[in-house]
Amino acid sequence: MQKPENPFLLSNYISPEYFCNRVNETEIILNNIENNVSTTCFAQRRLGKTALLHHVFNSLLHKSKAKCIYIDIYATQKLQDFTNQLANSIYKIYPENKGVGKRFWELIKLFRPVVSIDELTGAPELSLDVSQPRQLERTIPQLLNFLDEQKHKTVIAIDEFQQILSYPENNVEALLRSSIQQLNNVSFIFCGSNQAMMFEIFNSAKRPFYASTRSLHLQKIEAPDYFEFIESNFQKFKMHITTDAIDNILELTTIHTYYTQALCHRIFSLKVKEINSQMVHKALNSLLIENEGVYYQYRNLLTKAQWKLLKALAVEEKVEQPYSVQFLNKHNLGTSAMVKRSLESLIQKEMIYRNVSVERPYYEVYDKFLMRWLQRR
Numbered sequence: 398m399q400k401p402e403n404p405f406l407l408s409n410y411i412s413p414e415y416f417c418n419r420v421n422e423t424e425i426i427l428n429n430i431e432n433n434v435s436t437t438c439f440a441q442r443r444l445g446k447t448a449l450l451h452h453v454f455n456s457l458l459h460k461s462k463a464k465c466i467y468i469d470i471y472a473t474q475k476l477q478d479f480t481n482q483l484a485n486s487i488y489k490i491y492p493e494n495k496g497v498g499k500r501f502w503e504l505i506k507l508f509r510p511v512v513s514i515d516e517l518t519g520a521p522e523l524s525l526d527v528s529q530p531r532q533l534e535r536t537i538p539q540l541l542n543f544l545d546e547q548k549h550k551t552v553i554a555i556d557e558f559q560q561i562l563s564y565p566e567n568n569v570e571a572l573l574r575s576s577i578q579q580l581n582n583v584s585f586i587f588c589g590s591n592q593a594m595m596f597e598i599f600n601s602a603k604r605p606f607y608a609s610t611r612s613l614h615l616q617k618i619e620a621p622d623y624f625e626f627i628e629s630n631f632q633k634f635k636m637h638i639t640t641d642a643i644d645n646i647l648e649l650t651t652i653h654t655y656y657t658q659a660l661c662h663r664i665f666s667l668k669v670k671e672i673n674s675q676m677v678h679k680a681l682n683s684l685l686i687e688n689e690g691v692y693y694q695y696r697n698l699l700t701k702a703q704w705k706l707l708k709a710l711a712v713e714e715k716v717e718q719p720y721s722v723q724f725l726n727k728h729n730l731g732t733s734a735m736v737k738r739s740l741e742s743l744i745q746k747e748m749i750y751r752n753v754s755v756e757r758p759y760y761e762v763y764d765k766f767l768m769r770w771l772q773r774r
Contacts, residue, residue, distance in 0.1 A: 404630040405661040410451035417626040417654075418618050419449050426453050426586060429611055430463075430552055435577070435585040437599050440615035441750055442590040442763065443655030449615065450554045450586060463550040464490050471557035476533050476566045481524045483540055484510075486553075488523040497547065504543055508536060533566075538576040545580045554586040559594035570598065574605035585610075592753065614754045617652045627661055631672065636665070638672040645677045649769060651714075656765040659684065685770045692770050695748070703739045706730060707748060707762065711771035715759040 406415050426449075429436045440446040447469075454465040466486045473479050484505060491498040502510070508525040515522050527536045544551040561569045577585060587610065589595035599606050624643050631638045646664075650656035663680040664672060696704055709728035710716055716724060719740055720733040730736050740760070743749035750763045762768040 403662055403665050404633065405658050405665055406448075407655070407658055407662055410448045410455070413452065413455065415630075416448060416452050417445075418622040419445070419452060422449060422613060422615065423453055423456060425611075425613055427456060427460075430457070430550075430584045433581065433584055435587065435610040436613055437595065437610040438586060438588040438613045438615055439592055439595055439754065440588065440590060441592075441653075441752075442747070443653065444615055444617065445654035446588050446590070446615055447556060448654075450556070450588065453586070454552070454554075457552060461550065463552055464544075464547070466490065466551065466553045467556070468553065469556040470560045473560055473564075475564050476569055476572075477527060479561070479564075479569075480527055480533060480536050480540070483537065483553075484525050485523040487540060487544065488512075488521075501543060504539060508532070534568075534572060537572060538579075541576050541580060541583060545582045547582065551583045552586065553583060554588065556588045557590065558587040559589040559591045559598065562594055562598065570605045574609065578609070592751075616754065618654065620647055620652060623647060623652055623657060627657075630661075631665070634665075636670055636672060638664075639674070641674050642672050642677050645674045649677070649681055650765050653765050659766075681766075681769065684766055685773075688766060689770070692767055695767070699743075700739070702731065702735055703742055706736060706739045707743060708771045708774065710749060710760055711762045711768040714768065715761055717757055717759045719760055 401411060401415065404415055410416065426436050426438075430453075438446055438449070450467060454467070457463045457465060466483075468482050468486055470479055470482060473482065487501060488498075491501050505525060508527050511524050511526070513522050513524070514520070525536065527533050544553075561573070577583075587595075587599070589598075598604055599610060599612070601607060624647065627643050627646065628638060646657060646660055650660055660677070660680060663684055664676060667676060667680060669676060695707075699707065705728065706719075709724070709730060710719075712728070713724070718724060719736055725731070725733065725736065740749065744751065748763055748767075749760055751760050752758060762771070
């Protein structure tokens with residue numbers, strides 16, 4: 398494995414060496430898999446859930462012979478897209494020219510499989526001709542049963558699982574649930590960043606997936622753990638970073654994984670041997686200047702009321718009662734009805750997030766760099 402030039406990764410997963418903590422979460426998921434229990438992972442965007450999934454997969458590959466499949470369905474629009482992603486993922490772990498792969502190819506022959514080359518990655522891509530509803534209803538159970546029949550356990554992680562609620566087909570949840578509950582040798586990890594939609598799927602007694610999984614709410618990494626991770630990674634490259642500088646990093650990014658990594662990545666790229674708080678703010682300023690065009694575009698796309706509310710939430714950082722007279726008057730936001738409409742719109746646009754996984758729920762700006770930029774305006 399080639400070591401990265403910058404240890405603070407912004408995407409992908411390389412190895413545990415470049416992954417911060419998540420020991421308890423990893424153990425919970427691995428224990429669920431061992432006991433053939435599916436896991437539902439609730440998390441904000443950019444909090445590191447995808448890296449956690451690949452970290453779990455890395456642990457499985459070292460501890461067992463399990464086959465691991467990761468599917469991100471955020472871009473899918475219908476059940477056929479989901480089916481093709483699943484089939485393509487199976488095709489990648491069981492190549493056509495090997496024993497199990499040949500049996501898989503025999504299975505999907507009826508669906509007129511087509512293999513093409515992805516123009517971006519150069520990797521082969523498999524798609525099936527399963528546009529008819531009855532074909533779709535048969536195909537997914539067949540694909541999952543094929544995996545269930547293999548000698549090795551299969552773990553399937555489906556990211557942004559809430560996307561199935563936007564499919565035009567009205568029986569997707571029931572179809573998937575009925576297919577999954579028959580399996581003995583396949584475990585699932587369902588992840589999603591839209592908390593409301595994920596709760597609707599898994600916590601509503603009226604839905605097929607109700608009480609079918611164990612829940613895991615992914616929280617921010619504890620400050621001492623991230624502090625040690627940051628310090629040690631700079632030290633590996635003979636770079637000294639002060640205690641105040643690390644504290645500044647964690648404060649400025651609110652220990653939200655992506656933003657903490659991005660700021661550390663930028664600081665590391667400065668290639669200085671002594672890093673202090675001044676360097677931290679210099680790195681943050683460069684990031685905010687780079688994104689300034691995007692932030693101005695946000696302002697042009699939002700109404701005046703929405704922009705004022707977004708800025709007010711950025712200034713406060715955490716707001717438990719956005720309809721309180723004190724909050725409305727302090728930021729000159731108008732009536733509670735106006736704020737309610739703006740808040741709903743900003744949440745729908747995923748610019749605002751309501752954190753309900755804590756004892757006292759609150760609203761916050763999703764993008765922590767945008768939050769810091771707004772605080773300066």
